[in-house]
Amino acid sequence: MVVKEKGMTVSRLLVALSFVEAACALLFSPVVFALRGVIFGILAYRFGEQKLGLWGIGSNILGAAVGIWISLQYSSMMG
Numbered sequence: 001m002v003v004k005e006k007g008m009t010v011s012r013l014l015v016a017l018s019f020v021e022a023a024c025a026l027l028f029s030p031v032v033f034a035l036r037g038v039i040f041g042i043l044a045y046r047f048g049e050q051k052l053g054l055w056g057i058g059s060n061i062l063g064a065a066v067g068i069w070i071s072l073q074y075s076s077m078m079g
Contacts, residue, residue, distance in 0.1 A: 037059070
């Protein structure tokens, strides 16, 4: 018999924080937020959420790349 846990575990919280950091990396400071998000993803992976932890790491790397690209496009338009 498998017993499911109720509530949010630490690993799920870390995954959620990782995805929030990926969204912030698109809008604000890509390097800072994506680095924090990757760290949260790695911690989530280590605490037992392997699949979602890897998704969190990947989304932060992609968020950093897209955020930097958006910043470069915006700065070239400004002069």
